[in-house]
Amino acid sequence: MKKENIPMIFLTAFIVTGFLVVAQTLWAHGDEKHPDNNQQASHMQVMYALKDNIPQEYRIMERTPIVPDQESLTSGKALYQQQCALCHGDDGRGNGPAANGLETPPANFLDLEHSSIYDPGEKYWIIGNGSGETGMPAFEEIELIDRWHLVNYIYDLQASADKKDGDKHHH
Numbered sequence: 001m002k003k004e005n006i007p008m009i010f011l012t013a014f015i016v017t018g019f020l021v022v023a024q025t026l027w028a029h030g031d032e033k034h035p036d037n038n039q040q041a042s043h044m045q046v047m048y049a050l051k052d053n054i055p056q057e058y059r060i061m062e063r064t065p066i067v068p069d070q071e072s073l074t075s076g077k078a079l080y081q082q083q084c085a086l087c088h089g090d091d092g093r094g095n096g097p098a099a100n101g102l103e104t105p106p107a108n109f110l111d112l113e114h115s116s117i118y119d120p121g122e123k124y125w126i127i128g129n130g131s132g133e134t135g136m137p138a139f140e141e142i143e144l145i146d147r148w149h150l151v152n153y154i155y156d157l158q159a160s161a162d163k164k165d166g167d168k169h170h171h
């Protein structure tokens, strides 16, 4: 690389960063301009707004760093049934026995459109930090690795539900 190119590279990086910051701000404000017509829209806004609290390194994570092998899923399942099923339901439909008392219903993990709003890294972060006013508690006492087992298990619930659906179509 030629020496005289170096200042240009910095300049370009600077301009690109500036552009991203402006674009993001415009986007965020554009969002606010559309008042929600219904509860669902406002709930989605709450979900998206939460993302602003999630550090970037979790937001860009597309997979869990822990392989979802049998061991991971077994740990995830055990914890899930102890700590999460109460609200999220045994099979992840968000219909656990404590769900009724909550203003915001617990996430239905089998609603893929809804659940895919949060990527694996974001789900991991939410387990440890809660999700603000929605009633999703912060499980600070759950070991970091166990949080990944839980995320793996949530995706496994989705995958097995998907498979069951697929089976139904075949018969």
Ligand code: HEC
Pocket: 047, 079, 080, 083, 084, 085, 086, 087, 088, 098, 102, 104, 105, 106, 107, 108, 109, 114, 115, 116, 118, 123, 124, 126, 127, 131, 134, 135, 136, 137, 139, 150, 151
């Ligand atoms: C007291 C009820 C309650 C318990 C217990 C609970 N949650 Fe939640 N959870 C919620 C609510 C309410 C939300 C917010 C719903 C939404 O954003 O749609 C939520 C949202 C989430 C989300 C983000 C939504 C998504 O689909 O990615 C994840 C991930 C999650 N919970 C995982 C867990 C895990 C794992 C446990 C157990 C360690 C757990 N929750 C226990 C109530 C609960």
